[in-house]
Amino acid sequence: MKTPISRRHFLRGSALAAGAASAAPLLGLPGVALAQRAGRSRLKVDPEAATAQGLPPVMINANENPLGPSASALQAIDGIAPQGGRYLGELQQELEQELASQLGLKTENIVPYGGSTPPLQYTVMAFTSPGASLVTADPTFEAGWRVAESIGAPMHKIPLRKDFSHDVQAMCAADAKAGMLYICNPNNPTGSVTTRKDIEYALKHKPKGSVLVLDEAYIHLSPTAVSGADMVAAGEDVVVLRTFSKLYGMAGIRLGYAAARPDLLKKMTYFGINALPVTAMAAGLASLRDPDLVPQRQHANTVLRDEVTTWLTGKGFACTTSESNCFMVDVKRPAPEFMEAMATYGVFVGRAWPVWPTWSRITVGTPQEMARFQDAFAKVMAGQRGPLQLSTALLQDERRDGSVTAYA
Numbered sequence: 001m002k003t004p005i006s007r008r009h010f011l012r013g014s015a016l017a018a019g020a021a022s023a024a025p026l027l028g029l030p031g032v033a034l035a036q037r038a039g040r041s042r043l044k045v046d047p048e049a050a051t052a053q054g055l056p057p058v059m060i061n062a063n064e065n066p067l068g069p070s071a072s073a074l075q076a077i078d079g080i081a082p083q084g085g086r087y088l089g090e091l092q093q094e095l096e097q098e099l100a101s102q103l104g105l106k107t108e109n110i111v112p113y114g115g116s117t118p119p120l121q122y123t124v125m126a127f128t129s130p131g132a133s134l135v136t137a138d139p140t141f142e143a144g145w146r147v148a149e150s151i152g153a154p155m156h157k158i159p160l161r162k163d164f165s166h167d168v169q170a171m172c173a174a175d176a177k178a179g180m181l182y183i184c185n186p187n188n189p190t191g192s193v194t195t196r197k198d199i200e201y202a203l204k205h206k207p208k209g210s211v212l213v214l215d216e217a218y219i220h221l222s223p224t225a226v227s228g229a230d231m232v233a234a235g236e237d238v239v240v241l242r243t244f245s246k247l248y249g250m251a252g253i254r255l256g257y258a259a260a261r262p263d264l265l266k267k268m269t270y271f272g273i274n275a276l277p278v279t280a281m282a283a284g285l286a287s288l289r290d291p292d293l294v295p296q297r298q299h300a301n302t303v304l305r306d307e308v309t310t311w312l313t314g315k316g317f318a319c320t321t322s323e324s325n326c327f328m329v330d331v332k333r334p335a336p337e338f339m340e341a342m343a344t345y346g347v348f349v350g351r352a353w354p355v356w357p358t359w360s361r362i363t364v365g366t367p368q369e370m371a372r373f374q375d376a377f378a379k380v381m382a383g384q385r386g387p388l389q390l391s392t393a394l395l396q397d398e399r400r401d402g403s404v405t406a407y408a
């Protein structure tokens, strides 16, 4: 029997991570003092009230995939669920074999995890320390930054180049004592691609003893980004991280992996290899074996994203050049103000990065969701506000003794 989950309860839990404590003073809402103390808050609307007003929440804030798992993945989940009383280690081996063969690697080069956040965190723990820094772009995905902060590793944040690619020359020159260079390709939040030539430069010129970590969470969405998996096969000091959370639509199912030399993988292994959800492994395998999934979803995302960015630039708002399911747009005002005004139309856009305070990250949703985005954007830029009442809530990770939970 299927257990009904209250839509109201579910949406409340998944409402917008509007980020930035700076949004809170604008709101003048209950809970703001607490949100400010904790550092980050999120905006919320009552989903039922919003839906009643014809503005059901549009969640284009967290680089999720509104399509969810593919049909073949859903079927695989259904098929494996009755065996959920077993660990099914053999399924994990099958997954490792499939990944290894698709990437031209050996199974000893692959460790799957529940998403790619854990292996990203483990790379920072393994390869940085108070005496070995983390070199990263800015803006980029910050999950690794938080680990570096918590273990006291120095950090060098290198601005992206004007074309939004990683400045590999500056990254390599940042610190002779660097322990890890992190390149996210395509980059979150910009969606920009760093070329193979630049990745090769980073590998050749990185400080002695450091490890190059290539976060390829979004690589399936890009027609041009080149994977560093062959560098792993060649035995280089490279760790490739991938996830099924993005193109494969499995963020809530949880599957990712690290690909690297066995000795590097061993350094990242603190507690042994844990069993994974059988549903995630079965869905991952089905996704990998579906030949149409990547080209179809990549194409649909590209067409829609380019339509929206063309519309925005036509209206005079600069966008990053993206090959991913997200891009940034310069809204020419403090981004939290824009985020808050958009939320009054039920459209929840992504956070800003302190280095680019007027840019907001937009995730590509469905065509209907992007139409809602464009409609709300035009109204907000004309100085209008929507009819929805907003409230704030603490981000989940702030409620738990400062420990960091995943966010996109």
Ligand SMILES: Cc1ncc(COP(=O)(O)O)c(C=O)c1O
Residues within 6 Å of the ligand: 062, 063, 114, 115, 116, 117, 118, 120, 141, 184, 188, 215, 217, 218, 242, 243, 244, 245, 251, 255, 256, 406, 407, 408
């Ligand atoms: C660049 C990048 N890497 C890794 C992750 C982690 O995703 P997950 O833990 O869902 O695999 C994300 C999530 O948004 C991301 O943007």
